[in-house]
Amino acid sequence: MSATADLSMPNAFVPGRGNLSPDNEALVERRARVLGPAYRLMYETPLHLVRGDGVWLYDDTGRAFLDAYNNVTSIGHCHPRVVEAIRAQVGVLATNTRYLHTAILDYAERLVATFPADLSQVMFACTGSEANDLALRIAKARTGGTGIIVTENAYHGITESVAAFSPSLGPSVDLGPHVRTVPAPDRYHMGDADVGVAFQASVEAAIADLRRHGIRPAVLIVDSLFTSDGVLAGPTGFLRGAAEAIRAAGGLFIADEVQPGFGRTGEAMWGFERHGVVPDMVTLGKPMGNGQPISAVVMRPEIVADFGRNARYFNTFGGNAVSCAAAAAVLDAIEAEGLQENALRTGRHLLERVQAVSADDPGVGDVRGVGLFMAVEFVADRRTRAPDRARASRVVNAMRERGVLISVSGKHHNSLKIRPPLVFDRGNADLFAEVLEASLQATA
Incomplete structure (x- = not known):
């Protein structure tokens, strides 16, 4: 493998270095x-991990x-709640959805109760990629279309059909001829x-281009x-116009909540709620079972009606009793331990600390985020806002050497991606800010 082989993947280890x-x-x-x-x-010097505990x-x-x-x-x-739930259930029953068992129903009812009332049915899979793949199948059946609109550096999964609308996988992974990309709604640049007006106009242009090529629009899918x-956390509300545009074209709006969901923004259980819009479908993945393989598509009943009549859905492991027990324990923890509230409270403190230690660094162009999800964008020049990928990479690796793990994000891989567990506390936030400050100074 050459020393340049991994440049398409941000923050990748290169053998020999x-x-x-x-x-x-x-x-x-x-x-x-x-x-x-x-x-x-990951990282210039990869980690050999043997154990995890909390943060x-x-x-x-x-x-x-x-x-x-x-x-x-x-x-x-x-997390002890999840560990115990898995241990207890795996010793009793692990079976699939072709048998009656209560675990899947108990969890499904609890899950849909956290959504707006219109989103009342759920189908289970094992990964976020599978969930997005299933959502696309349902959308095609509902709309009769195949056209997909995503943002320029979106990631939605790794199955063949989903990788075809995941441009962040890089130029060696081809996008489908039915896929159109639109600029991300980036307030800083x-x-x-008006971010919402501009994003709606971009979606409408993509719809027009699909139609010009004889492709009927099926979905606009975004990570909220x-x-x-x-x-890109704000301003709130900017998704409404784009959702209206795809629906006016006969398509569906899908919110990919694999990363923004389960209280991470602090302001809402689901990221799309911050925009005052109710999607047609919502896809969930990794955080749902805290690592146990479970994912889901939550949807309006009418969306899946035709698909359900004409096609069987069976996923041998999707919605199995052990995974449902783990997912229920995640909801227990979020509710009982006030983790959404913690994301809001600790996230505000972390954002303030990160802004403070970054303020005097001329290479930091923007600090943004909501809840326990934020970014620090590096630029070569604050006036032109030209991206500085190299500095972002140096800071990531400097923090790793000082005992804090993050990575990068963005089309140019020049933004720190800060996304700690929901149990992150004020002391953890202070430590993070101290290490970031030292790393900024070391890489200036």
Whole structure:
């Protein structure tokens, strides 16, 4: 593998670089031998992790790292509620949806109760990719269309059909001829323009281009925090016009809540709620079971009616009793431990601290976010706002060396992606800010 082979993936380890111990060098070689060439490792010096606990990850030497990036374990590593729920259920029953069992129904009723009343039915899968794949199948059946509109650096999954509308996977993964990309609604780079008006106009232009090529529009699908586009949290409300545009064209609006959902914004349980819009379908994934494989599509009943009459849906492991028990424990934790409120309260403190330590750095163009999800955008020049990918990468790796884990986001990979577990507290936020300040100074 050449030293430039991984430049399309932000924050990737390049073999031959980094300061690995002999044991970890051997692990890298072993991975390449048995896992093949497609996998990637993060950071200039990859981590060999052996244990997790709450907001902390521990490497093979026992060193602790503050995890401010991993949203799969959304309520913290090895959360005792989830661990116990899995342990209890796996010793009793693990079965699929072709048998009657109460776990899937109990959880489904609790889950849809957290959504607006119009979104009252749910179908389960194992991953966010599967959920988006299923949502697309349903949308095609409902609309008779195939056209898909996404933002320029969106990520929605890795199945063949979903990778075809995940442009963040890079130029070597082809987009489908039925896919159109639109600029992300980026307030920092849009100046005085109305973000909602501009985004709606871009969606309408994409709809027109699909029609010009004989393609009927099926969906506009967005991550409601535009995570891969650089974490674009505001202003609230800007999604309404775009949702109206795709519906006027006969398509559906899908909110991908894999990353913004389950209370992460602090302001709402679901990211789309901040925009005053109710999607036709919502897709959920990784954080749903805190790492246990479970995902879902939540939808309006009329959307799935024709699909359900004409096609069977069966996913052997999707909605199994063990995964439903884990997902129920996640809801228990969010409710009982006030984790949505914590995301709002701690997120505000973290944002203030990050803004304070970044204010005097001329390479920091923008600090933005909501709840426990934020970005720090690096620019080569504050006047032109030209991206500085190299500085962002240096800061990520400087923080890793100082014991804090994050990564990068955005079309130009020049924004820090800060996404800690929902159990992150004020002390964790202060430590994060101190390490960020030291890393900014070290890379200036």
